Amino acid sequence: MSGDKEHAIVVENLTKDYGDIRAVDDVSFTVKRGEVFAFLGPNGAGKTTTVEIIETIRAPTSGRVSVLGLDVATSRGAIIPRIGVLPQGFNSFDRITVAESIRFYSRLFGGSAADVDGLMDLTELREKRDVQFKNLSGGLKQRLGIAIALVNDPEVVFLDEPTTGLDPHARRAVWSVLQGLKSKGKTVFLTTHYMEEAELLADTVAIISSGRIVATGSPARLTEMHTEQLRVTLSPGDAASIDLIQRMGFNPARTIDDGVDIPVRTSDDVLGILAAIREAGLPAPSGLEVRRPTLEEVFLKLTSEPPAERSRRSAP
């Protein structure tokens, strides 16, 4: 494993129990060097637990985890200087300014004060350099957290829910910072419960639900694999058209904005439906949309399993 040049992170059969609760249940996955890996799951799925075990700050109950070819159980001291961490709900010292915070953390890693300006530029915090942490908005706090996660020029960056609780503008600003990281060739391990975030940023997505990984792959492959269907939306969808479509053997459903949603298999099905509507002399729909299901729909489908399994712990 130590000679692994391809993988930044290798997780094998990782399990973590908190008392009777199994938070992470026999999880295995790998993260390639240079990729953005999104760990996608609802609250309480076990994302933070997993990521903090990889960061060496929590101990696993069982399983093997290696980062940059180093075992987390034995090589904490060698791993820490090579990774950067944005913890969930990041906070810094209330009365310390942006520039001082970055400098403080860079001192902890032995860095000089020289790269502070560069990090503030990267995270667009230059103007805020003398603002105390407690006076920063949520988005700026997260960007400071990202700047701090980069003080040691890490090879792997872990970001635990970097945009949770931010407004859409602040979220976009964080995304653009993350895209900057990707273009610098860093390996990024991102946890999130926003599908759009994973879809936009990630090369690989792993969906975790109740401590288990339920799907892994590129966003496109995941949507392909987990839906054999296309969706057509016609609008407006009058009753006669719905009736007609139903008689053709499809399964149309009304949407909230008076359209009609039809799962189909191929694009020929779409042409057939449109032709039938015209032949029947029904009004042609003014709106037509054909799309693959979003990652969100895949995510909802895969994680809608009742989380009752959570507290049931298999015998050791």
Next chain:
Amino acid sequence: MSPRVVAATLVVRIRSLYRERSALFFTFAFPIILVLVFGAIFTRPERLNFELPVQDHSRSEASARLLEGFTADHVFTILPVPLDVDPALYAREHKLTLLLVIPSEFQSWHDLRAVERDAAAGAPLTYVHDPSSTSVDTKIQLLNSIVAAANQRYSGATAFITLVPQSILSGTYRFIEFFVPGIIAMAIMTSALSNALNSNAELRQKGILRKLAATPITRADWLVSSILYQLMLAVVSTGAILLTSYLVFDVRLHIDMWLPLIVAVEVFAFVGIGMTLTPLAKEAESASAVSNAVLFPMMFLSGTFFPVEMMPGFLQTVARFLPLYYVNEALRAAMIFADSASALRWSSILAAFAAAAFVAGTIRTRWGE
């Protein structure tokens, strides 16, 4: 341990303190205010002076001479009480704790003894007193000693045994001189303990400790920086207390190498105790509850505000288990009595406390989870 990391952490702590006015106030101004308030309360005129209400039914030369004895040396100031009132009722109504009644026969009793030399003659004076008052015992003792001196004169002989005072103190000291070392001890304890508890709980709650866990900072770096920070605060607040008490009350205490030594050991002891208690105080709210639960009993039972000897026996025993007691004893031995042997003895016990607290605290301190 890395000096660079310790220095960086220390800078963050100092900046945070400097930028938070209320923290500055509680660290430095509070002990100074205590010195000012208690100094003002306890700065008495050179001699004690009590008011003594007297109902003098005799109004004679003999009773006047007796009362002169009471007012000599300004021990008592006589307040005449009307003759037509019941003394007990009057005392209750006017909230008097002690009232002396001189019967109308006093002059004739005096004559029997002093002129006719009747050795069996006596002069019973009644005093009405309120036994629930804390100051009444002192007054009664003073009364008794003045009466004893008067009896002595009636017997005609010169006193055989007399007492010559000699102070064990190296100068003339007032209560404030005893009080100042106690305030120093208390200020350091409060700052070290509540800071260790509150700031750790706050940093934990905010996830800063978790972030630090993902950096190369070690527990030793963190600990050394908190001790240096507390030592620095201790030096500043000790200086401020000493300076205030010197400038305002002209308090001059003996200052030698024992002062910084005891202060340093105290900082270690209470940072250690704070670390030991940290796991009990995960949230900021419970942190102040835990620190108050330790601070207040310690403050009152360890002789900060009044001597431990004034407490009932079992509480005196309890005091012997409290580290602050040893700080008080050590500081007073060094600063009031200039007694190095006692200072060494008390601070050794304190050092043992500090070592135990430190070991316990180090074992219990953890970064993550």
